Amino acid sequence: MANFIQLLIGGVSMGILYGVVAIGFVLLWQTSQTINFGQGELVMVPMFLMVALHIVLKIPFWPSFVLTLLGSGIMGYLFERLMIRKLLPGGVLVIVIATLGLSGFLRYGMQIAWTPQTLFFPHLFSTKPIELGDIIFSPEDIWNIVLISVIIIVLHLCIKRTKLGMAMQAVAQSRETAELMGINVRHIITLVFVLNSVLAGTAAVFAAPIFFVRYDIGIFLGVKAFVAAIIGGFNQIRGALVGGLTVGLAETFAAAYITTAYRDAFVMILLLVVLLIKPEGIVGIKEEAY
Amino acid sequence: MLKKTLISISILSLLIFFSSGPAAAAEKVRIGVVIELTGAGASLGDYWTKGVKYATKEINDAGGILGRPVEYKIFDTQSKPPISVSAVKKALAWKPYALSGPIYSSSTLANMFLSQEAKTPQNVGSENWRISTKGSKYIWRTSTQQGFEIPKLLSFIMAEKKPKAIAMLHVNNDYGIGAKETTQKILKETYNTKLVAAMACEQKQADYSAEFSTLRRKKADALFVYLLEEEAAIVYRQVRKMGLKLVLFAPNSGISEDTLRLGKESAEGVYGMSGFEYNAPEPNCVRVSKWFKKQYKEWPDNEFMKGYNSVYLVKTGIEQTGGFDKAKYSQKMHNIFITPKVQKNICGGNLYYDDVGDLHAWDYLVQVKWDGTHAKPKIVAALPPLKGPDSSKKTKWYEK
Amino acid sequence: MLEVKNLISGYGKSEVIRGISLEVKEGQIVTIIGPNGAGKTTFFRTVFGFLPARQGEILFENEDLTKYAPTVRVQKGIAMVPQGRNVFPFLTVLENLKLGAYTRYDQKTLQEGIDLAYGLFPVLKERKSQQAGTLSGGEQQMLVIARALMSRPKFLMLDEPSLGIAPFLIKEIFRTIKAINEEQKMTIFLVEQNAPVALRVAEWGYVMEGGQIHMSGSAQELLNDDRVKGAYLGKKD
Numbered sequence: 001m002a003n004f005i006q007l008l009i010g011g012v013s014m015g016i017l018y019g020v021v022a023i024g025f026v027l028l029w030q031t032s033q034t035i036n037f038g039q040g041e042l043v044m045v046p047m048f049l050m051v052a053l054h055i056v057l058k059i060p061f062w063p064s065f066v067l068t069l070l071g072s073g074i075m076g077y078l079f080e081r082l083m084i085r086k087l088l089p090g091g092v093l094v095i096v097i098a099t100l101g102l103s104g105f106l107r108y109g110m111q112i113a114w115t116p117q118t119l120f121f122p123h124l125f126s127t128k129p130i131e132l133g134d135i136i137f138s139p140e141d142i143w144n145i146v147l148i149s150v151i152i153i154v155l156h157l158c159i160k161r162t163k164l165g166m167a168m169q170a171v172a173q174s175r176e177t178a179e180l181m182g183i184n185v186r187h188i189i190t191l192v193f194v195l196n197s198v199l200a201g202t203a204a205v206f207a208a209p210i211f212f213v214r215y216d217i218g219i220f221l222g223v224k225a226f227v228a229a230i231i232g233g234f235n236q237i238r239g240a241l242v243g244g245l246t247v248g249l250a251e252t253f254a255a256a257y258i259t260t261a262y263r264d265a266f267v268m269i270l271l272l273v274v275l276l277i278k279p280e281g282i283v284g285i286k287e288e289a290y
Numbered sequence: 291m292l293k294k295t296l297i298s299i300s301i302l303s304l305l306i307f308f309s310s311g312p313a314a315a316a317e318k319v320r321i322g323v324v325i326e327l328t329g330a331g332a333s334l335g336d337y338w339t340k341g342v343k344y345a346t347k348e349i350n351d352a353g354g355i356l357g358r359p360v361e362y363k364i365f366d367t368q369s370k371p372p373i374s375v376s377a378v379k380k381a382l383a384w385k386p387y388a389l390s391g392p393i394y395s396s397s398t399l400a401n402m403f404l405s406q407e408a409k410t411p412q413n414v415g416s417e418n419w420r421i422s423t424k425g426s427k428y429i430w431r432t433s434t435q436q437g438f439e440i441p442k443l444l445s446f447i448m449a450e451k452k453p454k455a456i457a458m459l460h461v462n463n464d465y466g467i468g469a470k471e472t473t474q475k476i477l478k479e480t481y482n483t484k485l486v487a488a489m490a491c492e493q494k495q496a497d498y499s500a501e502f503s504t505l506r507r508k509k510a511d512a513l514f515v516y517l518l519e520e521e522a523a524i525v526y527r528q529v530r531k532m533g534l535k536l537v538l539f540a541p542n543s544g545i546s547e548d549t550l551r552l553g554k555e556s557a558e559g560v561y562g563m564s565g566f567e568y569n570a571p572e573p574n575c576v577r578v579s580k581w582f583k584k585q586y587k588e589w590p591d592n593e594f595m596k597g598y599n600s601v602y603l604v605k606t607g608i609e610q611t612g613g614f615d616k617a618k619y620s621q622k623m624h625n626i627f628i629t630p631k632v633q634k635n636i637c638g639g640n641l642y643y644d645d646v647g648d649l650h651a652w653d654y655l656v657q658v659k660w661d662g663t664h665a666k667p668k669i670v671a672a673l674p675p676l677k678g679p680d681s682s683k684k685t686k687w688y689e690k
Numbered sequence: 691m692l693e694v695k696n697l698i699s700g701y702g703k704s705e706v707i708r709g710i711s712l713e714v715k716e717g718q719i720v721t722i723i724g725p726n727g728a729g730k731t732t733f734f735r736t737v738f739g740f741l742p743a744r745q746g747e748i749l750f751e752n753e754d755l756t757k758y759a760p761t762v763r764v765q766k767g768i769a770m771v772p773q774g775r776n777v778f779p780f781l782t783v784l785e786n787l788k789l790g791a792y793t794r795y796d797q798k799t800l801q802e803g804i805d806l807a808y809g810l811f812p813v814l815k816e817r818k819s820q821q822a823g824t825l826s827g828g829e830q831q832m833l834v835i836a837r838a839l840m841s842r843p844k845f846l847m848l849d850e851p852s853l854g855i856a857p858f859l860i861k862e863i864f865r866t867i868k869a870i871n872e873e874q875k876m877t878i879f880l881v882e883q884n885a886p887v888a889l890r891v892a893e894w895g896y897v898m899e900g901g902q903i904h905m906s907g908s909a910q911e912l913l914n915d916d917r918v919k920g921a922y923l924g925k926k927d
């Protein structure tokens with residue numbers, strides 16, 4: 001039992017991180033039918049930004065964090081205005097190819113411009129383990145789970161309760177009808193790109209102490225988040241979260257109870273099974289329903 | 291019209307400028323550097339390349355090899371075995387005298403047949419034991435292979451730490467699986483015991499809760515961390531974070547500068563083996579490391595010394611042969627004892643190359659110490675090589 | 691209120707609207723009738739701005755709209771109920787209504803609008819927390835009309851509100867349209883294939899065929915016209 005709880009915490013603390021990045025995928029897909037293969041790089045760049053501010057320039061944590069989110073937002077804004085907006089009429093395939101290109105550019109750009117090395121990043125929370133009977137908690141894992149949950153809940157409330165959130169939902173469900181309501185669809189899409197980047201930036205700050213900071217981390221996180229979004233359901237924010245947690249837990253439990261060697265393979269099998277049995281994802285809705 | 295002519299002329303002159311190679315190139319000793327420039331191994335590849343660059347400059351400043359300057363060209367393997375094969379093909383098409391790299395064992399195993407076919411010396415940074423079983427007469431290592439490193443490390447851990455249950459985390463590739471096989475074999479044959487758990491880990495893996503739950507269940511008291519640099523550092527941090535009490539020990543990659551820079555205080559106490567470390571008590575290691583520190587503001591990883599030596603090995607071979615015949619080079623460079631007298635700049639002191647290109651040199655058993663700002667490997671003992679003239683020498687203790 | 695001059699538009703290479711001029715006077719209900727495929731929807735979409743006008747002018751209160759995006763046209767006081775039932779299927783009835791008031795989101799107008807909607811279509815109040823996608827066709831049509839009223843438009847465009855709806859509901863919907871026109875003093879521009887129903891509520895009518903206006907007159911005149919009778923009123927009545 002203790003072992004089970006221990007694994008649960010491990011799986012959830014990873015899964016929720018995948019989930020946050022996956023939520024961005026889903027937001028973009030819903031509002032603008034874009035699949036962003038540069039999603040992982042939108043995490044990687046803020047990681048380096050955080051290193052630049054917090055470690056190189058020695059700015060305290062919270063100001064660095066805020067500046068990193070700001071930088072992420074600006075990056076998302078430019079990403080949409082300078083690239084996506086021009087390519088959107090070309091369809092999904094054009095966007096996929098363009099974002100793949102951008103991801104490579106950012107990755108190798110960072111490697112050449114800064115460093116091919118992995119950079120150190122300190123723990124954000126105490127590393128003193130807390131023992132509770134047989135179970136050992138790491139404050140870092142618990143804080144990550146709690147804080148990311150709070151962020152997701154706030155995001156959820158914003159989308160459900162605010163005017164802009166409602167407009168985002170409207171655009172996601174029908175662009176033309178949204179326009180009929182007087183909603184400026186372009187502005188909403190820009191806003192969603194900014195939001196996506198800020199979410200990715202948040203994930204970056206939490207991920208940096210766990211993964212360290214390296215130019216190619218984006219491939220890993222991007223693929224995990226993409227798989228999570230497909231498993232959970234690409235057209236549901238809930239789906240992204242469920243998918244993230246599923247991937248995190250599946251990895252951990254497969255590693256513990258089957259073999260560590262095939263943790264990634266197990267996730268891929270899970271992906272195939274979901275695609276065969278419920279292609280719209282665990283909590284996804286069939287697209288025809290629109 | 292004038293513009294067109296001008297453009298044609300400038301293109302032509304550029305072509306001539308760049309293709310002016312053949313005549314001059316024949317006079318140069320070409321080294322094709324086939325290396326992890328991008329991908330997971332990019333950081334190591336970067337150190338290696340810097341080593342090649344420095345050695346080349348040093349040699350050329352001192353008049354080259356038998357009067358010919360060294361010239362190198364880099365071919366990226368992207369850290370992927372199939373791409374390393376095409377990289378070696380491209381490198382060989384450039385007609386080099388020798389190859390330098392790659393580091394990743396999986397890549398070397400995939401591409402080493404090419405240098406064997408082309409009868410071109412290849413100095414690699416890989417440590418998988420299978421490489422020296424393939425029968426190539428054109429492959430040399432720049433570091434001790436795992437088959438020799440692991441027994442030395444185990445002999446220390448078993449004798450000094452007396453662990454009751456040893457577990458192992460290894461990277462899920464040829465390098466890691468080779469190490470697992472070697473470890474199991476030695477534990478069985480020499481100590482009549484076995485690993486309580488051997489777990490393969492993925493690259494970039496950051497959650498080890500599954501592995502740690504197994505460690506607890508099996509009551510492991512020692513953990514052999516056979517991972518790449520970044521993952522090793524992550525494991526050290528996770529072990530501290532979860533409050534596990536284990537004797538940690540690791541191969542070279544687990545105590546290299548790249549790992550310790552990331553692991554910081556969580557690497558405190560880790561035991562490891564090191565060959566050409568920047569703080570090895572050997573004058574050439576110290577000399578090139580100091581140069582590196584001055585140049586790049588940090589201490590080098592051992593890959594820097596390995597890349598450096600990969601060029602000096604070529605120099606040694608050619609000088610020993612007295613010419614540029616590759617078959618004779620191959621003969622000369624086997625069963626050779628390279629001392630500072632033979633090659634004054636080469637790192638690592640006395641190097642012995644056996645009949646399959648395996649390196650036998652002094653290794654240092656180190657323990658990581660945290661001084662408040664840096665984690666540094668502190669030398670505990672110098673262990674003699676298993677083969678060659680120095681193998682009869684005794685372990686030198688620095689601290690006990 | 692609305693004056694269209696020589697409007698030309700279409701899709702890709704094909705020109706669907708081929709020079710239409712017409713006028714809608716303030717306070718009236720004006721209808722365009724015509725067979726399926728005449729270009730009525732295309733015309734409406736052009737007036738609202740979903741399709742660009744290739745030529746001609748669309749004057750709304752003497753201002754040319756052609757340079758404005760649809761969102762701006764909403765702000766100028768135009769609302770449209772498009773053909774088909776364009777609800778937001780995964781939002782509740784109430785959320786759909788609130789989005790209708792997107793351009794005027796102050797609490798007071800919002801509440802007034804919601805009260806008006808519930809007054810016009812009581813069934814919406816019963817279903818206010820239900821997902822709009824689960825409503826029946828008629829209920830969805832009511833919701834879409836009510837939602838269009840939420841922006842307090844001066845000018846309401848309705849594209850075939852009777853399409854695919856049970857006959858008894860059609861009567862109710864048209865009764866409500868008439869009521870909106872009379873009580874709210876709202877100008878209504880209506881497109882219908884169902885000519886008899888449309889002409890009965892309207893004051894003025896246009897007959898569209900092949901992307902052009904073939905005939906116009908007061909609704910009464912059209913109802914009594916032999917050609918109209920033959921072509922559009924024939925089977926029924």
Ligand SMILES: Nc1ncnc2c1ncn2[C@@H]1O[C@H](COP(=O)(O)OP(=O)(O)O)[C@@H](O)[C@H]1O
Nearest residue numbers: 701704706724725726727728729730731732733
């Ligand atoms: N999206 C479209 N792309 C191309 N042609 C269209 C499109 N929509 C309608 N059409 C064509 O335009 C003409 C008018 O259609 P429409 O405006 O829908 O007529 P109505 O609403 O009067 O039935 C038809 O011939 C139809 O085939």
Ligand SMILES: [Mg+2]
Nearest residue numbers: 730731773850
């Ligand atoms: Mg129509």
